Amino acid sequence: MGRLAKILGVIAVLTVVAIVVSKHAATPRGGKVVAIATLMAHPALDAVQRNLVKELERQGFVEGKNVRYVVRNANGQVQLASNIANELSAQGSDVIVAITTPMAQAVAKSARGPVVFAAVTDPVGAGLISSVDKGEVLITGTSDAWPYEDQLKLIRKITPAVKRLGVLYNPGEAASQFGIKEIRRFAPSLGFELIEGAASSTNDVYPVAQNLVGRVDALFLSSDNTVIGGVAAAVKVAVEHRIPLYVGDSGTVEKGGLAAVSVGYSELGTETGRLVARMLNGERSIPAVVARGSEVYLNKKAAELMGVSIPTEVLQSATKVYDEIAK
Amino acid sequence: MSWIVPLDIGLLMGLLLAWAVLALALGFRLLDFPDLTVEGSFPLGAAVFAVLHRTGVPMLLSIPCAMLAGGLAGALTGFLHVRFRLNKFLSGIIVIAIAYSLSLRIMGGSNIGLLGLSSVFDCVERLEESLPGGVHLWTALLLVGFLLVGSTLILGALATRTGLRLRVAGSNPNYARALGINVPANLVLGLAATNCLAALSGVLLAMHQGFADVGMGQGVLILALAAMTIGERLLPEKRLPFHAFVLVAAVVGSVAYQVVVAYAVRVGLAPTDLKLATAVMVLAVVALRVSRDGNLLSEVQQ
Numbered sequence: 001m002g003r004l005a006k007i008l009g010v011i012a013v014l015t016v017v018a019i020v021v022s023k024h025a026a027t028p029r030g031g032k033v034v035a036i037a038t039l040m041a042h043p044a045l046d047a048v049q050r051n052l053v054k055e056l057e058r059q060g061f062v063e064g065k066n067v068r069y070v071v072r073n074a075n076g077q078v079q080l081a082s083n084i085a086n087e088l089s090a091q092g093s094d095v096i097v098a099i100t101t102p103m104a105q106a107v108a109k110s111a112r113g114p115v116v117f118a119a120v121t122d123p124v125g126a127g128l129i130s131s132v133d134k135g136e137v138l139i140t141g142t143s144d145a146w147p148y149e150d151q152l153k154l155i156r157k158i159t160p161a162v163k164r165l166g167v168l169y170n171p172g173e174a175a176s177q178f179g180i181k182e183i184r185r186f187a188p189s190l191g192f193e194l195i196e197g198a199a200s201s202t203n204d205v206y207p208v209a210q211n212l213v214g215r216v217d218a219l220f221l222s223s224d225n226t227v228i229g230g231v232a233a234a235v236k237v238a239v240e241h242r243i244p245l246y247v248g249d250s251g252t253v254e255k256g257g258l259a260a261v262s263v264g265y266s267e268l269g270t271e272t273g274r275l276v277a278r279m280l281n282g283e284r285s286i287p288a289v290v291a292r293g294s295e296v297y298l299n300k301k302a303a304e305l306m307g308v309s310i311p312t313e314v315l316q317s318a319t320k321v322y323d324e325i326a327k
Numbered sequence: 328m329s330w331i332v333p334l335d336i337g338l339l340m341g342l343l344l345a346w347a348v349l350a351l352a353l354g355f356r357l358l359d360f361p362d363l364t365v366e367g368s369f370p371l372g373a374a375v376f377a378v379l380h381r382t383g384v385p386m387l388l389s390i391p392c393a394m395l396a397g398g399l400a401g402a403l404t405g406f407l408h409v410r411f412r413l414n415k416f417l418s419g420i421i422v423i424a425i426a427y428s429l430s431l432r433i434m435g436g437s438n439i440g441l442l443g444l445s446s447v448f449d450c451v452e453r454l455e456e457s458l459p460g461g462v463h464l465w466t467a468l469l470l471v472g473f474l475l476v477g478s479t480l481i482l483g484a485l486a487t488r489t490g491l492r493l494r495v496a497g498s499n500p501n502y503a504r505a506l507g508i509n510v511p512a513n514l515v516l517g518l519a520a521t522n523c524l525a526a527l528s529g530v531l532l533a534m535h536q537g538f539a540d541v542g543m544g545q546g547v548l549i550l551a552l553a554a555m556t557i558g559e560r561l562l563p564e565k566r567l568p569f570h571a572f573v574l575v576a577a578v579v580g581s582v583a584y585q586v587v588v589a590y591a592v593r594v595g596l597a598p599t600d601l602k603l604a605t606a607v608m609v610l611a612v613v614a615l616r617v618s619r620d621g622n623l624l625s626e627v628q629q
Contacts, residue, residue: 072592075602078540078543079344079532079543079550083336083592090332105442105536109537109538127439127537171431172542174438
């Protein structure tokens with residue numbers, strides 16, 4: 001029975017640790033608890049979280065004073081989503097913020113209180129809500145559907161001669177599944193012939209981009225974490241073969257993408273913060289918010305290396321122009 | 328009462344994933360086949376179930392269909408190994424890749440939401456609404472019930488002639504051949520059966536968490552391997568018949584592993600440390616018995 005004793009010992013130690021930790025993190029008197037669950041750490045998602053906290057502070061919910069945050073991250077493991085969702089639901093938080101699609105679904109399933117999702121590209125398709133216009137009881141959030149039509153129009157404006165457009169995306173991500181459908185919808189009317197390249201891991205970005213060379217006049221990266229993670233490889237291919245590389249968010253433009261019309265993830269965070277504040281103030285049925293990004297980001301150095309001259313009117317309309325490619 | 332939460336969640340997740348651990352353990356120990364397919368049949372089962380369930384196929388039909396899909400994946404792994412003499416690991420890896428693309432095709436996307444659709448947990452979840460702190464007592468009991476029924480069926484099947492042939496083919500192929508047993512056919516059959524269980528695990532998790540996602544298989548293999556190792560280290564193997572020991576060890580290991588994960592999540596470890604913490608825990612449990620059993624490597628090679 002020595003082994004049993006050891007096991008019981010381990011469980012006892014864990015229990016003590018858990019009790020100490022839960023005591024240590026006690027809620028301030030009369031304060032609110034906001035739980036934040038995210039699937040992974042990622043610059044855009046971190047920006048959402050940061051600005052959410054900032055916005056709540058503006059609305060009078062100050063960390064350590066009258067609000068406490070409980071943050072959990074699944075480290076990219078989808079099966080952990082349910083574990084985290086159950087854990088946060090059991091904590092008795094006032095609002096649970098769920099970032100990314102699988103996390104939002106898991107939290108919506110287990111939560112008994114208000115849920116605010118963020119950065120879910122297609123909340124209706126994910127089954128979270130039945131429509132974006134109507135408010136639903138206890139659940140609302142922000143969607144980061146990319147403005148694909150505007151992005152394709154920008155490509156047309158900067159490089160009018162482009163006919164064959166190579167799109168890199170990961171078929172395994174909900175965001176890019178939605179994205180590729182949108183791109184297919186708008187491309188023909190703007191005169192693009194699509195050539196799709198599927199990269200299912202960051203390591204595939206280089207060979208897939210290389211494979212598209214010679215068959216395309218420009219490259220476009222869709223909104224997925226995999227492809228964005230491998231952006232350096234795509235930039236390398238684009239510069240080597242002097243092909244314009246278009247992307248979809250400001251961070252990727254800084255890293256060498258030629259241009260993007262972007263959803264501001266900071267604004268998405270702020271918008272989410274507003275929804276959380278309304279839930280904390282007792283509202284129960286709030287319509288979801290779809291972010292419609294319209295800011296233009298450009299990279300002059302990338303344009304020069306890819307053999308593109310950006311028209312002055314586009315340069316003037318840009319929110320931000322980067323002069324260098326960030327390492 | 329907050330200290331009970333990680334135990335509750337660990338128990339729940341462990342019981343949900345126990346079927347996947349069972350699939351791996353039975354393949355490993357009874358068929359002597361390190362079956363990587365589990366990582367593919369798990370999301371494939373969830374995908375098939377989600378699609379059928381969403382289109383309104385009754386649950387009693389869509390669950391067996393999902394299990395069958397997983398079983399076919401397992402049979403394919405066995406077939407690739409015996410027909411083309413492909414390495415055991417490589418056949419598994421190939422089938423994982425096939426299952427990934429197939430799941431995407433079947434779902435027509437990477438994720439299907441099942442929120443608001445019926446599930447086997449509906450009635451127990453309603454009972455739990457009155458329990459304090461959101462404890463999943465009834466769900467856990469239901470899952471234990473499933474596992475008891477499942478284990479009885481598996482043990483019963485292993486005691487039939489077919490089951491005996493399967494065990495002989497797995498434990499001593501030369502002897503089996505001498506008895507006139509078709510070893511390759513039994514291997515294919517065995518892998519089909521174990522992967523049905525992995526698919527069932529995927530279905531149960533999808534129902535519980537409210538969605539099927541093509542990425543949900545990622546890491547299941549490692550988790551199952553760790554859980555199997557822990558279970559086998561925790562239990563006294565001499566007291567039970569070998570195949571019963573494998574069964575019980577898989578379930579106990581699965582729960583123990585998930586309790587550890589739930590504690591790590593509870594403590595709020597930084598994401599960078601979470602995997603390290605679970606790795607250390609696995610090592611700690613293994614170390615509890617390494618001194619007694621001697622070399623760990625010799626055990627793996629057996």
